Amino acid sequence: MKFRLIYVITWIACCSSMLSCKKNSLPAISSSSLTIVNAISGGYGLIPNFDSEKTLIYYKNAAVITNNGALEFSGHLGNIPLSLAPQTDTLHTLYKNNILMEANSIHTLFITGTVDNTDSYFTTDKVPAYAAADSLIGVRFVNVSMGSKPVSINIKGQSNTLVNGLAYKSASDFLPYAAKKTVPATISYIFEIRDASTAALITTYTLSSLGTKISKSVTIALKGIPGGTGANAQVALLVNNY
Incomplete structure (x- = not known):
């Protein structure tokens, strides 16, 4: 009985050690940073959709980039299908493009122009x-x-x-x-x-x-x-x- 108890304790210790090793050997999670600036003259709030292939359903709970304001977004990696819609009409797309977000990169997307004629400028930032x-x-x-x-x-x-x-x-x-x-x-x-x-x-x-x-x-x-x-x-x- 004592031998079995020692065996069980040893087995638990080995399992704990293996789990600890796995936990400590997990690779660092890479990320990125994208700041979207709403510089539209006389504009309105913008709502981002980081999967432009899908309709943004819960727009009332989405982040709003106020006019003359900016918001930073992180955690997006790869070729991101980004779209931006005015807060007043989320069925209308003002901006739609695939942007490449590499690991540990920093970018800014400026949305500019007017409500009738918008333009964009994307930068890779070396802060x-x-x-x-x-x-x-x-x-x-x-x-x-x-x-x-x-x-x-x-x-x-x-x-x-x-x-x-x-x-x-x-x-x-x-x-x-x-x-x-x-x-x-x-x-x-x-x-x-x-x-x-x-x-x-x-x-x-x-x-x-x-x-x-x-x-x-x-x-x-x-x-x-x-x-x-x-x-x-x-x-x-x-x-x-x-």
Whole structure:
């Protein structure tokens, strides 16, 4: 009886050891990141469907990308059949395309234009990794202003050009900027976006709260229609690439 008990205990221990080994040897799960930016002028919320071959039934519970907003999605790998529909009419597709999401990749999809004439711009992002001790933030600039001429970007009060000739549907690299926690809250970067050929000011964007953005990266995107007013005016919006 004692021998049987020892045998049973030994068998249980072996099984536990095997399970533990299997658990520890599981491969790391790869993922990806896709940020969808709703930059449609005068638009509405967008609802994504990551299987465009199927009708989105439970749209009321789906994620909504608000106008001038962005949402990040992860866990999608391979050739993804993505579609986007307006929140007001999910039977109408504004965007439909297969996008390749490789393991450990980071991407941004900008949906731009107007409600009657939409366009898209897909980027593969190389987001920099800054150490906290560096007290830096990364900033890149994207031109998704439909019909826009190339633009240049400078900091207000400074003559040097940070980015020059940024055409429609193009992006700059992420550029490092100092952001110390000791910097007063009133200190900020005011970026001026200008017509690259005439230097005429198009719009500005104020990047503030620098101390909360240390080691992080953001995108400043120009949207709108040249010469547009109201909802169609050319303005800049911020997208977090944390």
